[in-house]
Amino acid sequence: MSGGWKAGLSAAVLLVFLAGCTRYQLAEPRLYNFENHYLFKTRTAWNTTSEYRAVMWTKSGEILDALYFFEPTPNGQSPFAPESQEKFPPFRTNMTVLDLRDFLTTSLSNIKALDIEYQSAKPIKLGQTDAHRFDFTYRRKSRLEMRGIALLAIHDHHLYFVLFMAESSHYYGALIGEVEEILASLRVPAKAKS
Amino acid sequence: MPCPRMSRFVLAMLGCILLAACETQHFLADPNLDLSRTNPAILVFPIDATLAELTAGGSLEINALWTQQAEGFADEALRKHLLGLGGKFVEIKSAHFDEASLAKVSHLVLMHSTVSAAISRHKYEWSEALPTHEGRFDWWLGQSGQAIIERTGARYGLFISVRDSYAGPGRVMLIVSASLLLGVYVPGGRQEGQASLVDLSDGRVVWFNRLSREAGDLRTSAGAEETVKTLLTGFPARKP
Amino acid sequence: MLPLSSRLGALVIVALLAAGCEGGQPLYEAGLKDEAFGKFAGRASASDEAARPALSAEEVDRFIRLENIRPEERPPIESDEAGVWLIADRAEASVRREADRIRDAELNSYVHGNVCKLAGAYCSSVRSYVVRVPTFNASMSPNGMMMVHTGLLLRAGNEAEMNAVLGHEIGHFLRRHSVQRQRMIAQTKSTLAWLSFAVALVGGSLNLMDLSSTIGIANVMAYERDHEREADGYGLRMLFDQGYDPRAASQIWSRLIREKEKAGEQRRFNPMLATHPAPQERMAVLGEIGNALAPRMSAMELGRRKHLSMILPRRHMWIEDEIRLNDLKHADALLDVLIEDGVNLGELYYYKGEAYRKQGSKEKLEKALEFYDQAIGRNGTPDRLHKAKGLVLARLERNAEAIEALEKYLALVPEDPDAALLRSQIESIRKKVGNS
Known part of the structure; x- marks a missing residue:
């Protein structure tokens, strides 16, 4: 095959790709309202994409940092996987704060987090809604140290769950200011009765 | 899902494919950076090479002898090239590290491999491009490099890795027969390389290059010189 | 009654053991393997007859009649085997750093002490790493890196059961199964590539290609299962030589089978996909030979107390x-x-x-x-x-x-x-x- 032929073919393949879509969209700085589940604002731009049952925000790609807003999860299901997938523990509306932490640990270990340690567990408010905040660290198999924050609220029989995880030596520190601002602005609106 | 606008990166990619000239594609954090002005010492991390023979059926058989020789050839070629640019050369082998600074070195290496994976994904795969990173190159490895500056006096760290494969006799026979008798193209060996330069004072990746082609040969010293030269395309040092 | 394949597998292992035991010197050091195993190589492959075409004498030479690795031997750098070792050496450097490696010195030295006891002159060639992985498994790299999962330690009821598995892994190392496997796969793929060329040349159908790649995959799988059977023989042999109850090899399989049955995980054996013989076959064959060997031992131990003292606190x-x-x-x-x-x-x-x-x-x-x-x-x-x-x-x-x-x-x-x-x-x- 000659070089020119190959180049032509590659260009054609690339054009086909161009017709498709990229995975990440730009999230401009503004006020956000995710289907009236989460209300928050950001002052900087992020990259965003949809994952299973979650909207993911990232600055440098999820290998290095990720902020997840999970769709409210009903009793008996996991925010991480469809019902049929057994390895993630189900959320239950009667969970105590320690059960929620245990639920978080088991869920994270099934996304390959090792040596999970909690630095703190604090009661917080998301607007009118009571919630718990867990600050934690873990290691990836490669031994890369990660740091994270989980906000969990049981509200209207569902689990509201926001999770931030980032590489600890640079990316966590570089982002924590912006993330804390987002979390401080976060509201879980009272359910509009339909 | 809304479709985004075509990025500059894609246009550049398209352009160079049409010109059949994109064996390499590099990024610079600061387009004005020029190492030949300051001639800083550069710490060269051990070259990570893997050379393999491609069998008729497409298996890659790693060749330890070629690999060992290639590491020697590439090391030599790299030294020559950097000295030619006026840089000073520091080898990690000759540097002395105590346990604490050794831990910093492994942290830097681990960060480098993690961040390189992110760069490869988000800067080279167009469907994975991050909108906030468009038109800029902004990647960091943390503060561990400072311990290396203290120990070695080097200001920059250079990481090189190459995966190189060559069609073995069986594969060559298959390539020739398929092209002569069937007019079908069967791919031969490939060379895939990656090089990155890191500012050890703040951990920023200042230059990153990726090489991918069906050419190049690290089994000879002349071939290694050519490969190193190609791999250092766009290296931020302009000899006066 | 065991299925035919199991009986033939058993025959190979018995023959292997007999050849070694009578020699008075541990088989795995004397390199008697070629004589003992070569004779039965054809029959070993016959155990997966349905899937495997006959091997030519030359192929047998290349794949089966391979000398055991010698203590502290490194393959010559120009060999294909050195390439396999190079990759394993790099993988080992990662394993040493990784977060799931257990750094508990006492536990690692317990496991490695047993590896040394079993491996004899190969003690310094085999490096064991306990890794925190909750599955019943251990693995062996061509360069002598052995990974022992905590899931194995948890399930082994005594030292003898653990050692049946460690000995099995050492068998893979001695017999250089990794390089044999690489050669086998490369050759199968090359044969298939030429076959598809020939099919294309005569304008043949794709169905024919599907069929031959199916045979090719089954062939590789059958080949790997023979490696497992061979390694099982080594595990048993090492228990025998070190004075452990040889019935322990079958015991640990019976534990695993009970666990799988209770969990309702009994899957049907698929010769296309299985890289290992069915646990039932391994339990039965190892049990048969273990029972035959036990009366020939004047004293044997299980090492339960020592094992529990290591396992229970962890x-x-x-x-x-x-x-x-x-x-x-x-x-x-x-x-x-x-x-x-x-x-x-x-x-x-x-x-x-x-x-x-x-x-x-x-x-x-x-x-x-x-x-x-x-x-x-x-x-x-x-x-x-x-x-x-x-x-x-x-x-x-x-x-x-x-x-x-x-x-x-x-x-x-x-x-x-x-x-x-x-x-x-x-x-x-x-x-x-x-x-x-």
């Missing part, structure tokens, strides 16, 4: 890893098999409760309480049982009992880092009771 961590897989049937079956084994039942019933607690439905929480109650008063029951029990009771809104359990726990372990959370939990229950 197994809670490994059971927790298994439970975190969040597969209730799996955890239930594993714990039932450990309960049959009968040591520190309090700990085991506590963890059964924990596995049910994770599922969190009312029915599962009630079941969890039953297991906690079964644990109380038995050996090894941890204090944190009362914490777990209190939390379950709170979720079931059995408030008075919940407060009682949590207070009992705080009295037992006042320095628990969760003490503040537990106290606020007690307060909130009290408030709830007061309000209602």
